[in-house]
Amino acid sequence: MLAPLRETEAEATMKAPEYRRAPPVKARIALTLASLLPFAAGGIAHADGVEAQTPAGVVSSLYAAHFAGDMAFTHESVATKRPWLTPDLQSLLVGELNRPQPEDEPPYINGDPLTDTQDYPLGCKADGEKVVGDTASVNVECTLEGGGTRRIVALLQRVGNAWKVSDLQYEDGRTLRQLLVPP
Secondary structure: OOOOOOHHHHHHHHOOOHHHOOOOOOHHHHHHHHHHHHHOOOOOEOOOOOEOOOHHHHHHHHHHHHHHOOOOOOHHHHHHOHHHEOHHHHHHHHHHHHOOOOOOOOOOOOOEOOOOEOOOOOEEEEEEEEEEOOEEEEEEEEEOOOOOEEEEEEEEEEEOOEEEEEEEEEOOOOEHHHHHOOO
C-alpha cells in the first residue's frame, strides 16, 4: 500500500516546475503573425516551402520565415533562407560571413540585412508588387518599436519557374548587394 502524500508534496506536484511553464505570448510575436496572415495565400506552396506563384508571396514567405526563426546574420540563418534567395545572392551572403573580421572592429554588416535595422522590428509586410518580364519588385514595410517604419524594396528575379529575391534596396538608396562587396 502506498503512503499518502504529505500536503507539501501534494502541493508541489500540482505546480509545474518553472522551467516547464509555457512563457506568455509576447505582443511582438502576436503582431508579427497578425501582420503576415493576410499574405499567407499569396502563392502556391511548393515542396521546398517557397511560394513561387507571386513575387509578393515569395517576399511574404521569406519574412515570415525570418521572423519565425533566427533573425541574426549567421551561417545558419542564411542557410534557412536559401529557398527564397537567388543562388548568387546566397553566395554573396555566405562570402560576407566568411570574410575575415578583425576582433577589435564591428562587423561591416552590423545588424539585420533583411530589415536594415540593428534592433529587430515588430513585423514586416509586403505591400504591392510590380512585374516586368523576369524581374519584379515588392515593397516591404517594417514596423519599428515606437511607431516608426522602415521601407525596403525587395528585388526579385525569375529562376526557372520560381521567383527569388535577388537584392534589397533600402530607404537611403543603398542595396544589400552593395553592402556585400568590400569597400
